Amino acid sequence: xxxxxxxxxxxxxxxxxxxxxxxxALGAGMPFGSRALQAQSAVDILETGSSxxxxxxxxxxxxxxxxxxxxxxxxxxxxxxxxxxxxVAGIAQIGASDAYxxxxxxxxxxxxxxxxxxxSMQMVNYNVPGLNQRHLKLSGPVLAGIxxxxxxxxxxxAIAAMNPGVKLPDHTIIPVHRSDGSGDTFIFTQYLAFSTPxxxxxxSFGTTVSWPAVSGELGAVGNPGMVTALQDNPYSVAYxxxxxxxxxxxxxxxIAMLKNRAGNFVLANARTGAAxxxxxxxxxxxxxxxxxxxxxxxxxxxxxxxxxxxxxSHQPATQTATALRKLxxxxxxxxxxxxxxxxxxxxxxxxxxxxxxxxxxxxxxIQ
Amino acid sequence: xxxxxxxxILASVVGGTLVVIVLFLTLYAWPAIRLNGIxxxxxxSWNLGSLYGNPITVRGQQILPGAHYGxxxxxxxxxxxxxxxxxxxxxxxxxxxxxLAEGVPSPLRPWMSFFVELLAAIxxxxxxxxxxxxxxxxxxxHLFPAMVRWLGFIPFLGGPAGSxxxxxxxxxxxxxxxVPLVTTTLRDALVSPQASSLREAAMALGASRFETLRAVLxxxxxxxxxxxxxxxxGRALGExxxxxxxxxxxxxxxxxxxxxxxxxxASFIVSxxxxxxxxxxxxxxxxxxxxxxxxxxISVVVNSFARFLLYYDASRA
Numbered sequence: 001x002x003x004x005x006x007x008x009x010x011x012x013x014x015x016x017x018x019x020x021x022x023x024x025a026l027g028a029g030m031p032f033g034s035r036a037l038q039a040q041s042a043v044d045i046l047e048t049g050s051s052x053x054x055x056x057x058x059x060x061x062x063x064x065x066x067x068x069x070x071x072x073x074x075x076x077x078x079x080x081x082x083x084x085x086x087x088v089a090g091i092a093q094i095g096a097s098d099a100y101x102x103x104x105x106x107x108x109x110x111x112x113x114x115x116x117x118x119x120s121m122q123m124v125n126y127n128v129p130g131l132n133q134r135h136l137k138l139s140g141p142v143l144a145g146i147x148x149x150x151x152x153x154x155x156x157x158a159i160a161a162m163n164p165g166v167k168l169p170d171h172t173i174i175p176v177h178r179s180d181g182s183g184d185t186f187i188f189t190q191y192l193a194f195s196t197p198x199x200x201x202x203x204s205f206g207t208t209v210s211w212p213a214v215s216g217e218l219g220a221v222g223n224p225g226m227v228t229a230l231q232d233n234p235y236s237v238a239y240x241x242x243x244x245x246x247x248x249x250x251x252x253x254x255i256a257m258l259k260n261r262a263g264n265f266v267l268a269n270a271r272t273g274a275a276x277x278x279x280x281x282x283x284x285x286x287x288x289x290x291x292x293x294x295x296x297x298x299x300x301x302x303x304x305x306x307x308x309x310x311x312x313s314h315q316p317a318t319q320t321a322t323a324l325r326k327l328x329x330x331x332x333x334x335x336x337x338x339x340x341x342x343x344x345x346x347x348x349x350x351x352x353x354x355x356x357x358x359x360x361x362x363x364x365x366i367q
Numbered sequence: 368x369x370x371x372x373x374x375x376i377l378a379s380v381v382g383g384t385l386v387v388i389v390l391f392l393t394l395y396a397w398p399a400i401r402l403n404g405i406x407x408x409x410x411x412s413w414n415l416g417s418l419y420g421n422p423i424t425v426r427g428q429q430i431l432p433g434a435h436y437g438x439x440x441x442x443x444x445x446x447x448x449x450x451x452x453x454x455x456x457x458x459x460x461x462x463x464x465x466x467l468a469e470g471v472p473s474p475l476r477p478w479m480s481f482f483v484e485l486l487a488a489i490x491x492x493x494x495x496x497x498x499x500x501x502x503x504x505x506x507x508x509h510l511f512p513a514m515v516r517w518l519g520f521i522p523f524l525g526g527p528a529g530s531x532x533x534x535x536x537x538x539x540x541x542x543x544x545x546v547p548l549v550t551t552t553l554r555d556a557l558v559s560p561q562a563s564s565l566r567e568a569a570m571a572l573g574a575s576r577f578e579t580l581r582a583v584l585x586x587x588x589x590x591x592x593x594x595x596x597x598x599x600x601g602r603a604l605g606e607x608x609x610x611x612x613x614x615x616x617x618x619x620x621x622x623x624x625x626x627x628x629x630x631x632x633a634s635f636i637v638s639x640x641x642x643x644x645x646x647x648x649x650x651x652x653x654x655x656x657x658x659x660x661x662x663x664x665i666s667v668v669v670n671s672f673a674r675f676l677l678y679y680d681a682s683r684a
């Protein structure tokens with residue numbers, strides 16, 4: 001044993017020395033860090049979760065900071081699963097999520113609030129060389145077939161029937177799904193479940209589902225990871241939030257037209273999003289936990305959802321509670337965070353007045 | 368307090384921590400162990416169940432409807448990626464150690480050694496990022512398709528070349544991380560005083576430099592090589608971030624060839640923890656603890672096997 005122990009410790013010593021050099025090199029950046037610490041403000045708010053809501057929060061924070069300089073808001077794009085987990089654990093003050101908490105989770109954490117801050121939409125994107133400007137038509141059952149491995153080629157009769165006149169390639173489809181807990185997975189699988197009985201009975205919906213094994217399929221982390229996976233893999237298909245539509249357009253990826261409940265193929269835009277919202281708003285209950293997916297109506301876009309802030313109504317410090325109430329009140333205000341200037345940049349739909357009223361009632365509960 | 372006593376306390380804290388962690392994991396995972404049974408190790412079905420359904424009771428445990436846990440694909444992914452890494456890293460590490468000990472001109476030797484050791488000190492997430500940004504596009508678009516074309520007749524090297532994320536990529540990134548471990552342990556042994564006296568003795572008997580290395584020095588450091596490889600295996604089995612970033616995060620299927628996406632136990636625990644925390648029954652997190660327990664167990668088995676090899680080697684000599 002002796003030679004091993006000796007050489008192992010020698011190795012350790014050397015790695016420590018080498019590590020020390022790395023640390024010294026990194027340490028050169030220190031003065032900036034300490035200055036940032038000195039400027040620490042009275043209230044710290046951590047927002048984490050949905051990568052779909054993240055771009056909007058990133059626009060909100062600097063704008064809001066002008067009116068509330070003593071509130072320091074940190075934003076993280078981690079995925080709705082993390083938003084849910086860390087907000088119920090009390091690590092983050094705001095858990096951003098595209099999915100509301102389940103009945104069982106609400107039973108376990110009864111003080112949690114699900115407050116809609118805006119309405120977002122989700123695109124189904126594809127990377128089929130030569131066809132990315134065509135807006136291929138896809139439906140829930142076809143997407144379910146693709147993600148179940150029943151439809152494996154782009155020229156499958158089911159896809160061809162929806163896209164007459166389009167020369168579809170004889171190429172294997174690469175379905176890309178989120179591998180982290182994701183609200184995008186939640187709303188996408190709801191679209192599949194509500195439109196395809198077969199999917200509803202087998203995989204149902206959730207922030208994580210047990211994806212069937214499909215040859216070539218990929219898992220990606222976060223909406224940015226989905227965009228990268230789509231770009232890097234010709235013949236892939238992915239579901240991505242509309243706040244990434246600029247990234248999709250810039251990289252010339254395809255945006256599919258989706259079949260809605262009325263049987264029409266629609267693209268995600270302000271009109272189709274608002275049409276779906278108008279139908280679903282009256283169905284929103286007081287606690288606002290409701291799915292807006294697969295709305296009826298000729299023009300309705302099928303995948304829209306409330307973007308939730310998950311917040312504990314019992315805050316440990318009144319200061320934090322006050323700061324949160326003010327922030328959310330500003331965020332849902334049509335002259336504040338819900339102003340068209342913000343919504344347009346991320347392709348979200350502002351909260352309709354009746355929903356904003358319900359949100360305001362929930363915001364008042366934060367104490 | 369005497370020196371002996373105080374060091375004894377420190378030593379038992381270190382040893383005790385291991386026992387406490389394993390004990391805690393076992394206790395925490397116990398409901399999952401009872402629920403999942405032995406099928407946990409033999410099935411490919413990690414399924415949290417319907418997160419929005421209402422919990423049901425199965426075998427005395429509260430779980431979500433449809434929940435089912437089986438991790439064969441994780442065990443296979445972990446062992447295969449480690450095996451690939453070892454198969455490449457050991458020969459390369461031995462070659463590099465021989466070169467550093469014998470071949471490098473002496474003024475350069477400390478510098479070359481320093482760089483190899485620096486490689487071992489780089490945090491694994493750096494390898495992961497580099498793998499993600501640089502290696503995967505190259506492998507996925509150039510090397511893998513070429514390998515399928517030219518080596519496709521060999522089992523597991525043919526078939527769809529995939530996207531660059533997968534078993535071989537994970538194996539290659541792990542290789543880079545463990546080569547320095549093998550190299551430095553072996554190089555240290557080759558330049559040790561014992562090795563120097565052996566070298567001088569062999570040279571004095573008229574052996575050439577290569578004969579000395581092959582017939583005298585390498586056999587004398589066999590035990591060190593086994594030890595270094597075990598350190599390397601341990602690191603490869605438990606590596607988390609780098610593998611997470613390049614493995615493709617496969618769920619519930621076994622690799623069909625070496626380009627197929629995989630998941631390893633360590634990276635799976637990280638990637639699934641947040642989703643598991645959404646399970647109101649807590650069974651998902653307990654099942655992740657069971658994964659951690661299996662990983663511990665595999666590490667213990669590997670280490671014991673190495674001890675046995677060393678023991679066997681010593682008793683034969």
